[in-house]
Amino acid sequence: MTVTLADVAAHAGVSPATVSRVLNGNYPVAEATRERVLQAVDELDYVLNGPASSLAAATSDLVGILVNDIADPFFGIIAGAAQNAIGACASGRAGGEKLAVVCNTGGSPERELMYLTLLQRQRAAAVVLTGGSYDDPEHLAATATKLARLSEAGTRVVLCGRPPVPGDATATTLAFDNRGGARKLTEHLLSLGHRRIALIMGPERYTTTRHRLDGHRAALAAAGLGDVPTVHGLYDRASGYEATRELLRRAPDLTAIVAASDTVALGACAALRDLGLSIPGDVSVTGFDDLPFAIDASPALTTVRLPLQDAGRRAGLLAMGTGDVPAGGLTTVEAELVVRESTAPPRA
Amino acid sequence: MTVTLADVAAHAGVSPATVSRVLNGNYPVAEATRERVLQAVDELDYVLNGPASSLAAATSDLVGILVNDIADPFFGIIAGAAQNAIGACASGRAGGEKLAVVCNTGGSPERELMYLTLLQRQRAAAVVLTGGSYDDPEHLAATATKLARLSEAGTRVVLCGRPPVPGDATATTLAFDNRGGARKLTEHLLSLGHRRIALIMGPERYTTTRHRLDGHRAALAAAGLGDVPTVHGLYDRASGYEATRELLRRAPDLTAIVAASDTVALGACAALRDLGLSIPGDVSVTGFDDLPFAIDASPALTTVRLPLQDAGRRAGLLAMGTGDVPAGGLTTVEAELVVRESTAPPRA
DNA sequence: TTGAAAGCGTTACCAT
């Protein structure tokens, strides 16, 4: 029925082993034989049987990239960059192509574990976890265990913008400086003269949320300010919308709002619009580079994308183990918040 | 080293065959045996070997969802919906999960074919193609052939918002009415009084671009208007930005611009901002529901999401072959453009 | 209801 490697071998007048070697390009094969085999492959329209190959080799060419929300461009950019980087790693099996795929956890710990199990089942070559994680001891332990199993089985683990796993040295970690980023962002707002600032943060039990909150508070404390109005929500547009209305109800005289992400900021802007507040002027929202008040829209976009793509590229390369690993093994890039500063003027 | 099915069998005091049956839940197994096996699985922390399973069964639980641009929320929403739908198909027992993954083609025909080959190699259970395709005879033929091969090999093929493949009856098609949508959108702008309209379209050789262009022209012709300023670009933000500057250079008195997608519209707005044109007032941009001039922001969001999610849900279900297929076998949903009407007033 | 055994298509080791 379907064409097998043996068929190709017969057609080319060589042994299956030789065909395998040609396809994988790992062992030396005479140029003449090589061409004959390749031609046979072409003529028979042969496609390697992945499962069989993976079974025999005890590894597959699948790379899973886990994201919290596939509808959020933030993760899209990271995932795309990682996918490109991985695709560029033309090394390994037949054709060298890795199958880089994106898995959407929806921010659910259960789904995350499910995907990890599914990838483990596939004997994935690597898994890349992106974004913060739910800061629950039980889930953290379960994840740590699962990642350890994956490592043992030969799957490379990469953490991108996600805190390192406590007792694990095998995972490659690409950390974002959420705390430092949040601090700088807040300092920036303060330097612009803002004093009545509010925060729309992510879910309370998220690692990124905690770290950023630390940073915000540090900056505020240094400026002699105490706690500011804060609302916790999801990293989505609806949360930004609701949070903003809630914040302005509680503190109508705000001059600046910090949103947890671009998508959240979009919702915040929609709320301001609905409330009849213009932007800029009455209230500034920081966190998104595509809004009217962002002075340097184009440069900002570049600024945002470069570090992220670079992060993705590195994550991809590290995932493949082909190199370029900084000496420390741990890279820190600017927090996303930092590169999205808004320079909107305070109200008065 | 790693735990195998045989190990589980030994631990449970049954044969490998029985373990397999329990795991797949396809054959009747005595309840007592079943529990014993499940317990052994648990105790040994056994994870099925996907490749081996796929090899023996000649099929895998992998479902590939191909998108043109993973950083575009439009595709993110579709992909997420499809993934949810597929995940919800908990057909069997602990082994019933499908591995729904997203592949980013970047709009490149070559990458699309590469991913299809990679999925074919994996003996994927299904592939879902989303969005328009490059309208080149050679590429179309290559894709058609590849999809035919996939079908033959037992992989279900679903086209979501993508034109049907000419000589193919096996693929499930979920079509978007791009032509009708574009027509209605244009009519809407005309009914608001706009006469100086410009178009930012996608790549010229894209199927969706052609169909939409047809619709726009039909509406314009019916209103006694001839060709309007038109620029072709990619479906991304930068294109929207450049195209808008170009259009306003050519026709400074425009009152409305139709963008090819939300992302393109974002770029258009950035350009207007940089040119010192306020929104709304001087120029209206249609195509995005998150901008200040969109009157009914929240309802619009709902309106947008429901049909898309529904589309995704159906695509997923069809992909799994579990049902709910409309009698005709072919479903038509509103074009994305239609549900994103803007009601911004014309300039004067 | 359960067990035994024959594949499934590659890879990799061992010869040659």
Add this chain to the structure above:
DNA sequence: ATGGTAACGCTTTCAA
């Protein structure tokens, strides 16, 4: 440089 051939771990008839 190439061929022969055991694995690889599971599914699935066929028997019992």
